[in-house]
Amino acid sequence: MMLDVNIHIFLTILGLVQVQVVKTSKPQFVQILGPKEVVAGVSAFYECTAVCSHKCNYTWNVKDQTFPGREFTLTENGVDRFVTLQCTVSDEDRKYFVSDVRSVTVINPISVKPSADQSVLNQTPKVGQSFRLTCDGVSRPVAITWLKDGATLKLNSRMSLSPDNMTLSFSLLADSDSGKYQCKVYNGNVTVISKVYLIYLGYVIINLSGPNRAEVGMQSKYTCAAQCGMDCTVQWTLNKGFPRGRFIAEGPQILWTPSDLGQTQVFTCIALTPGGENIGQVTKTVTVVEAQPRPRPSNAQSSKPSVAVVNFASLLMLVSACV
Numbered sequence: 494m495m496l497d498v499n500i501h502i503f504l505t506i507l508g509l510v511q512v513q514v515v516k517t518s519k520p521q522f523v524q525i526l527g528p529k530e531v532v533a534g535v536s537a538f539y540e541c542t543a544v545c546s547h548k549c550n551y552t553w554n555v556k557d558q559t560f561p562g563r564e565f566t567l568t569e570n571g572v573d574r575f576v577t578l579q580c581t582v583s584d585e586d587r588k589y590f591v592s593d594v595r596s597v598t599v600i601n602p603i604s605v606k607p608s609a610d611q612s613v614l615n616q617t618p619k620v621g622q623s624f625r626l627t628c629d630g631v632s633r634p635v636a637i638t639w640l641k642d643g644a645t646l647k648l649n650s651r652m653s654l655s656p657d658n659m660t661l662s663f664s665l666l667a668d669s670d671s672g673k674y675q676c677k678v679y680n681g682n683v684t685v686i687s688k689v690y691l692i693y694l695g696y697v698i699i700n701l702s703g704p705n706r707a708e709v710g711m712q713s714k715y716t717c718a719a720q721c722g723m724d725c726t727v728q729w730t731l732n733k734g735f736p737r738g739r740f741i742a743e744g745p746q747i748l749w750t751p752s753d754l755g756q757t758q759v760f761t762c763i764a765l766t767p768g769g770e771n772i773g774q775v776t777k778t779v780t781v782v783e784a785q786p787r788p789r790p791s792n793a794q795s796s797k798p799s800v801a802v803v804n805f806a807s808l809l810m811l812v813s814a815c816v
């Protein structure tokens with residue numbers, strides 16, 4: 494009797510031990526702690542936490558690079574708008590790997606803008622005009638350099654920099670000045686690269702076709718097409734309100750069957766570069782009017798085509814029966 498009970502207890506302990514090993518060798522509660530948003534140039538602190546049966550081994554994977562340790566400091570330069578952080582935890586025996594992933598939004602406070610201290614007409618770049626760009630969002634005195642299309646800007650005879658490099662001036666714009674401009678700000682050991690400002694001096698022709706008056710209950714079609722001196726695509730925006738009725742926007746086309754008499758609708762078509770910069774836009778204001786009376790096709794007329802189709806099909810059937 495005594496022996497039996499002892500064996501039972503022994504087995505129970507064995508079982509428990511077994512269960513414990515299986516349960517705890519896989520890291521649990523793996524979690525990344527830290528901000529969801531970071532500011533370019535400002536270091537952010539991340540911590541990975543987990544529960545392991547022995548010691549947890551932590552590894553970070555960020556932009557195809559691996560960093561050991563439980564903590565990770567992220568310092569972004571503003572080029573990427575999102576960063577994915579991955580923390581992988583394994584137990585000492587490195588049999589199981591458990592990860593947590595966090596997508597972090599990067600806020601870039603630095604941008605290149607047309608200088609506000611020039612005439613309004615000059616604030617849009619045009620061939621033959623003077624133009625000034627400012628590195629905006631810089632708070633402290635820092636070292637600044639300029640980039641054009643991602644490479645260090647080589648000043649030509651029509652360009653000059655202010656003593657602090659905050660302003661890039663063009664005495665006269667030429668076609669060859671087209672490009673993506675950025676300023677690069679050095680603040681001690683941290684670098685921030687601004688958002689892009691596009692100077693585009695090529696041509697843009699946008700053709701937005703469709704009626705200015707749309708009839709209630711009738712479908713109207715609007716089409717937008719753009720021709721540009723570089724690759725460009727078109728996109729619709731409805732920033733002045735959404736059309737009421739049946740509305741379908743598909744690529745360059747809008748199909749709209751308005752429902753409200755008297756509604757005024759603004760359709761805007763934007764020409765965009767492959768990088769998403771707006772290089773031109775056209776708007777059309779459409780007024781919804783009463784449906785116009787129009788001659789209706791008679792029953793006889795509308796049934797004619799289907800008769801022709803039936804005849805054609807029967808003819809085909811006859812032909813195939815003969816073969």
Ligand SMILES: *[C@@H]1O[C@H](CO)[C@@H](O)[C@H](O)[C@H]1NC(C)=O
Binds near residue numbers: 550551552583585
């Ligand atoms: C932790 O894991 C990494 C990769 O899995 C390995 O290279 C490293 O040696 C491990 N560290 C320890 C202390 O086990």
Ligand SMILES: *[C@@H]1O[C@H](CO)[C@@H](O)[C@H](O)[C@H]1NC(C)=O
Binds near residue numbers: 658
């Ligand atoms: C201004 O820019 C030039 C050339 O890009 C660079 O050599 C110089 O160090 C910069 N000066 C300042 C004050 O940022």
Ligand SMILES: *[C@@H]1O[C@H](CO)[C@@H](O)[C@H](O)[C@H]1NC(C)=O
Binds near residue numbers: 536568683
């Ligand atoms: C920059 O330098 C400061 C001290 O000089 C240091 O505390 C900080 O961690 C450094 N940042 C980066 C991203 O290296």
Ligand SMILES: *[C@@H]1O[C@H](CO)[C@@H](O)[C@H](O)[C@H]1NC(C)=O
Binds near residue numbers: 700701702716718
């Ligand atoms: C504008 O587009 C319409 C329809 O898509 C077309 O009929 C017309 O010829 C185009 N006009 C120009 C100037 O390309």
